[in-house]
C-alpha cells in the first residue's frame with residue numbers, strides 16, 4: 001500500500017505539475033454549470049491544492065481534502081486566491097466533514113491513486129458526501145501512466161465500463177466526453193464525466 005505521507009515528505013510527487021488540471025480549466029472556460037453554479041466543491045486527494053485554487057480563482061467555494069499532513073501544509077502555505085480551504089483526513093472517514101456540506105465533488109487523480117479494492121467504498125463515500133441532486137464531476141484516468149511510470153500502479157487503470165458500473169447504484173451519468181486539454185502526455189487518455197446523485 002502506498003505511504004502517501006512518505007511520498008510527500010520525500011518530494012516523490014511526479015503527479016504534481018505545479019498548476020491545475022487543464023481539463024478542469026477547460027470545463028470552467030466552457031462554462032460548466034455544475035462547477036460554476038456550485039455552492040461548495042470538495043476536491044478529494046487534493047495534494048498541494050492546484051485544482052482547489054483553480055476553482056477558487058473563478059469565485060467558487062472549494063475545499064481540498066488530503067490524507068497527507070505534508071500535502072495539506074503545502075496547500076495552506078500557497079497564497080490564498082478566494083474562498084478555498086484545506087482539510088487533512090481520509091475520504092473514507094466521516095470525521096472531517098462534520099458540520100460541512102458539499103453539493104459538488106471534483107475528482108481528479110484521487111480515484112486512480114487508491115487501491116482498486118477500495119473502489120466500491122470510494123463510490124459509497126461520494127454518495128454519502130453528496131446530497132440527492134449533487135454532482136460528481138470526475139476526470140478518470142483510463143491508462144493513467146505518465147511517461148516513465150510503471151504500469152502496476154498506483155496510479156491504477158480503470159475502464160469506462162467499470163466507472164459506470166461502480167457509480168450506477170448511487171449516481172446517474174449525465175454527461176461525458178474526452179477533454180481537449182490535458183497535461184503533456186495525458187492527451188486522449190482521460191474521460192470526463194458528470195454524475196448526478198440519485199434521490
Ligand SMILES: C[S@@+](CC[C@H](N)C(=O)[O-])C[C@H]1O[C@@H](n2cnc3c(N)ncnc32)[C@H](O)[C@@H]1O
Nearest residue numbers: 004015016045046047066067068090091109113
Ligand atoms: C496521485 S496524488 C494526486 C494529487 C492531486 N490531485 C494532483 O493531481 O496533484 C493522490 C493524492 O491523494 C491522496 N490520498 C490518497 N488516499 C486518500 C484518502 N483516502 N483520502 C484523502 N486523500 C487521499 C494522497 O495523499 C495524494 O496527495
